[in-house]
Amino acid sequence: MALPGRLVATLVTTVSLTLLGAVGTTLPAHAAPQRTAEAETAPHRPLWTGTWATAPSHAVPALPGTSIRNVVHTSVGGHAARIRVTNRLGTAPLRIGALTVALQTPGAPRSPAAVPGSLRPATFRGAASVTVPPGRDLLSDPVRLRVPAAANLLVTLYTPEDSGPATQHRSALQTNFLARGADHTADETGTPYTLTTTSWHYLAGVDVAGSGARGSVVALGDSITDGSGSTSGANRRWPDRLAARLHALPPHRRLGVLNAGIAGNRLLLDGTGPSVLARFDADVLSRAGVRAVIVMIGINDIKGTPAQTDPAAFTDAYRSLVARAHDRGVRVIGGTIAPYAGHSGYTEAREAVRQSVNRFIRDGEVFDGVADFDAAVRDPGQPNRILPAYDPGDHLHFNDAGLQAMADAVDLAGLGVRTPQGAGR
CATH class of the missing domain: 2.60.120 (Jelly Rolls)
Known part of the structure; x- marks a missing residue:
């Protein structure tokens, strides 16, 4: 449900650097993003940034x-x-x-x-x-x-x-x-x-006002994005490490980083939290200043119960997310699904689904860019497994070093951020 144009304008115009007025507003669970006021008045410098x-x-x-x-x-x-x-x-x-x-x-x-x-x-x-x-x-x-x-x-x-x-x-x-x-x-x-x-x-x-940032990027996913396997209290999830990379840039080139990961979450089915298809508007498109989203989701669909075995269901869902984001002017980076051989949910048939979905992400020409997390964390000698140096022991999640490797796999230029030559990765 879109917010009325007058209310959207109020949310922006009543807030200034010298007089911060009351703008509390109720947002439905699937609220449409604030498009016009922020996008039209300052397309590269939103008033509010997540x-x-x-x-x-x-x-x-x-x-x-x-x-x-x-x-x-x-x-x-x-x-x-x-x-x-x-x-x-x-x-x-x-x-x-x-x-x-x-x-x-x-x-x-x-x-x-x-x-x-x-x-x-x-x-x-x-x-x-x-x-x-x-x-x-x-x-x-x-x-x-x-x-x-x-x-x-x-x-x-x-x-x-x-x-x-x-x-x-x-x-x-x-x-x-x-x-x-x-x-x-x-x-x-x-x-x-x-x-x-x-x-x-x-x-x-x-959200913050006056950040000088270009906007924000949402990391959308499951327990890997949520940070399972990382050091508690240390802010070493891969979105945190991506934020540290962006923080090293000049202020006007930075993006806020918003973590929309849910441990156990799925792309296609509700379960631990609403599915990504169901929560995309609320957790991505309604957030302040969003310019891009990195989507890494699907492993729980592949290995879960009931397992999703049709690659076409994944590709149709990805296409739907991209279309919804593009309708709001948001770029979508496809994140490949990481290996998990050695985990109790692994089978050769499920691995074939993962490989098929990853081929689509890399070659389907649907996404605006690719973050090849699979390539960044797999064991070259056993590419269906996580590199041992990145594996906390469950063969599914990542330790701090593995999450840093994931953050390093994101091309900053693909997020719409100009970087010094050679510094995009």
């Missing part, structure tokens, strides 16, 4: 009377932020009693303490509390806060009552914090936050 994102994956029991301190890692910086809260997998209206944003104490990724003086309240159309309808995301008003690139933010929500199933992203690979019994969103010390969780709750994204 700096961090996650994809809702599970609905879990509510956390009434709880302050939830989510820790997120930025990719690009700016002088203001806005927060995307989510009730996308909820079944009842979600009441958020308060929301704050702060900088986490540097060098302390497992601490709930904020940098003194950095904590800011966020509002929604000027109100401190808000109700998010089920199945929806909602953007906060802009928050005046200088957000550094490659820094950790504390995004804290208070849920005063049982609002039904809580939307979460289960596999955060990050220590987050809970404080029971009262609203502790404004606490800088972190002392009340005595409980921890490794999931993000009620949070789907952070």
Whole structure:
């Protein structure tokens, strides 16, 4: 469902560098992206750029009377932020009693303490509390806060009552914090936050204004993109390492990097989270400033139950994603599916499907570019297997070194980023 033109214009025009007005708006689960205002007024420098994102994956029991301190890692910086809260997998209206944003104490990724003086309240159309309808995301008003690139933010929500199933992203690979019994969103010390969780709750994204970046790129996939196998709390998922590569460029050539990976996710079927076909609009096209998406998805379809054995089903789905992205002016990079021989789900018949799908990605002339992850991580002596130096032991996921190799396989020029000669890879 597209947003009304007047509302879209309001989202942009009411925010300026000198007067940041209230722009909180409710977004449906399959909201169309903000096309006209950002694209037409500044096609290469969107007002808002996504700096961090996650994809809702599970609905879990509510956390009434709880302050939830989510820790997120930025990719690009700016002088203001806005927060995307989510009730996308909820079944009842979600009441958020308060929301704050702060900088986490540097060098302390497992601490709930904020940098003194950095904590800011966020509002929604000027109100401190808000109700998010089920199945929806909602953007906060802009928050005046200088957000550094490659820094950790504390995004804290208070849920005063049982609002039904809580939307979460289960596999955060990050220590987050809970404080029971009262609203502790404004606490800088972190002392009340005595409980921890490794999931993000009620949070789907952070955008920044004034980043100077060209926009953002979404990494769309499954557990490999989600970071399974990487060091927890170290931000070494392959999208994080891609963000580090982009950060080395001059500010005006950078892109924010948004991680839309869900462990266990599929291209074709719902299961662990909605399928990529179902969530593409919400997790890619509705995000701020998106210029490109890297799609690496399909291994769970191939090895899962029921297994998808018809390569044509994959190619039809890829064509659909590309058409939907191109309709919004978004480039699509096809990521080849990595090898997995040695994993319990491996069979020769399934390997033949993987090879067929990878041939299409490389040679089908459907994608705007290819990130050949398969070639980057396979063992040259046994190309149906991961290189041992990259294998954490399950023959499916990747350790930090393997995820770095994946990030290095992305051609930055293919994302629409001009780089010094020879620096695209």
